[in-house]
Amino acid sequence: MTKTTSPLAFVDSFDDERTGLPGIDLPWLKTLRRDGIERFKGLGMPTPKLEAWKYTRLKPLEDTSFQPVTDEDGMAALDHVPSLLPDPGGRPRLVFVNGRMRPNFWIEGDLPDGVHLDCLRDVLLRAPDWAESYIGSLTGEDAAALVQLNTAMMDTGFALRVDPGVIVETPIEVVYIGGLTDRPVAYFPRNLIVLGEGAQATVVKHHVGMGVGAYFANAVTEIDIAQGARLNHYEVQAESRDATHLGAVNVRVAKDATYDSFTLSIGGRLSRNEVSVRLEGQGAHAGVNGAYLMRGSEHCDNTTRIEHLAPNTSCREIFKGVLDDQSRAVFQGRIVVNREAQGTDGHQLCKTLLLSTGAEIDAKPELEIYADDVKCSHGATTGQIDETALFYLRSRGIPEALARNLLVQSFLGEALEEIADENIREAFTNKVLHWLPAACFLSEEWRDA
Amino acid sequence: MLEIKNLHVSVEGSEILKGLDLTVDPGEIHAIMGPNGSGKSTLSHVIAGRDGYEITGGRIIFQGEALTGMEPEERAAKGIFLAFQYPVEIPGVANTTFLKEALNSIRRYRGEDELDAMQFVKMMRKKTEELNISDDMLKRAVNVGFSGGEKKRNEILQMAVLNPSLAILDETDSGLDIDALKIVAEGVNKLRSPDRSMLVITHYQRLLDYIIPDKVHVLAHGKIQRTGGKELALELEEKGYAEFDEAAA
Structure with missing residues (x-):
C-alpha cells in the first residue's frame, strides 16, 4: 500500500495536455495554466502561518490522496437532479456531475435573446477570444494559492x-453534484459571469454531495458587472460530510451597479467561501x-473582502451562523x-448561535478606512438559545425540540430576509428547516413567518 | 383544581417559598398579592414548570396529579397557562404560526386531531372577534414591536385559544396605563368560566377593581400570610404591606 503526504499528488505531475482538459489547444490557456501551476508550487497550500488561514487548517486533507476526475466519474448514474427550486419548468438549468456537464439534464429554458449560457468547454470552443479577455482578469496574477491552483487545473x-x-x-x-465515485476525486470549476450595461440576472448555484466518499472541489467564479447592471448571486453549499469545498468569488462592480449575494x-467536512468585491464605480453596491x-465536526469559513474604490458606494453584509456539536466556523470580514x-456607507454584522458547548466560532471583523466622510458599522456577537424565550414557547405547549427549532429559525430570519427574490428565499428557508433537528415536526405554515 | 401543600422552593440555593399552602377550586379566581421579592413570580413559574427552581419540599397537585418533574409543555397540555409579566419577542415567527403550533402541539398530546389551516383560521376569527383584537396582530411576528398593552392582549388571546383550566396571570397589570388595563381585564372577564380557575398575581389592588377575585391571599416571606375576600385587597391598598414585614421580622 502506498501512502502519499500530498493531498493533491497529481498536481506534482501536472500535465497541461491531459486528455479531457477543456481548451487544451488554446496557447494562451496553456500559458495561463503553466503560470498558475508555477505560482501555486511557489506559494504552496495555505498554512496557518498565513494570517488569512489562521483559523482554517487544510492539514486534514493530507490524509487523502485525491485523483483528478475522469469522464467515467462524470457519467455516474443519477436518478434525479437535486434542484433547489421546485419544478424547473422552463427554468434554465445546468447540471455537472463530478465536474462533467450532463447534457441530458441540461434545460436550456426560455432565456431571452442576448443571454449566452455555456459550459466552460463549449465557451472555449465557441468564443475563445471572449474567454481569454475574462478568465483571470479579476483574480489577477498575484492571486492566492488556491486560485492559482484552479487556474492551472480548471x-x-x-x-x-x-x-x-x-x-x-x-x-x-447551476447544480454541481459531487461524490458518486469509488475513490477520492478532485475537480476545479471555473465560472464566469459577465453582465453588460443595465443587464440583470439571477444565478443560483447548488453544490451538493450525493455520495458518501471524500472529494475536493476547488471553485473560482469571476464576475464582472457593468454600469447599472444587477446580479443576484445565490449559492447553497451542501457538500457531503466527507467533502472539502474551497471556493473563491471575485467580483467587479461598476458605476451604479449591484452585486447581491447570499451563501448558505x-x-x-471543510468549507471555505472567499468573496472579494471591488466597488469600482460611483454608486456601486x-x-x-x-x-x-x-454540526458534527464540520468546519466552515467565510472570508470576505469588500473594497470601496469610488465615492458613494455602499455595502451590506449580514452573516448568521448556527453551530452544533463540535463544529467550528470562521468569519473574517474585511471592509476597505x-x-x-x-x-461610503457600509454595514457589517456577524451573529452566531452556539447550540453546544463544544462548538466554536472565530469572528474577525476588520475595517480599514482611509477616507474621511464614511459611515461604517460592524458588529459580531455570539450567544446561546434564550432560555426565557424557550420557556415561553414550551409554556404554550410547544415541545422542546420544536421550540428550539422555532428559535433557530427566528435567529436566522434576519439573514434570510436579505434574499430579495421571494421564491429563492423560500427555497433557502426550506433548506434551513430541513437541516434543523426534529424537522419531522415541521408544518408548512412555518414558512409564512 | 389546584392544591399546593407546604411548598418549599429554592433558587440557586436560597429558599424563596417556605411552606406555601394554597387551594383553588374550579371556576374560582384567586388573587395573590404581596410586596416585591415575596415569591409571587417564583410561585407562578414553578407551577408552569420553569427550569432553575428547585422544589425542596411539599407538592403541587393539579386536577389530582402531582406536577413535580413534569415538563412545561406537558403542563400546558394538561391545561395550565401562564400569562407572562414580560411576554417574549420572537422575530421572524408570525403570531398565527406560533398559536397554531401551540394549539396543535397540545391537541397532539391529548390525542386529538390537529386543526388544519381552514379550521384554525375559522377558530381564530371567532376568538379575535370575541376579544376585539385586530387581524393585524396575528400576522405580525410574536410580540415584536407590540406596545405594552398589545403584548398583554396577545397573552389573553393565547389564553383564549389554548383554553386552559388554570390560568396564571403574572403581574398582568405591570406597565399598563388605566385604559390598557381595562381592555385586558375585560378580556380576562370574558374568559371566566365555571370550568376555569385563575390565579391573578399582582402587587397593586387596581387590577382587582376590574377582575373581581373570589379570594385574596397575601404572600410575604415565602408563605401565605393571610387570606380573605376581595375587601382584603382594599385594606392592603390602604395600609400597604408593612404589617407583613413586621410579622416576619
Missing part, C-alpha cells in the same frame, strides 16, 4: 454572458450575505474604504 465550469440592457427574469440554476453553507449551519471613496 476542468469544468460555466460561463454566463448577458448583453447590455437584457433583463433575465427567471433564475438560472449546510454541509461539507454590494450585498454580501450568508448563513452557515454546522479607499481615500477616494468618500460617502
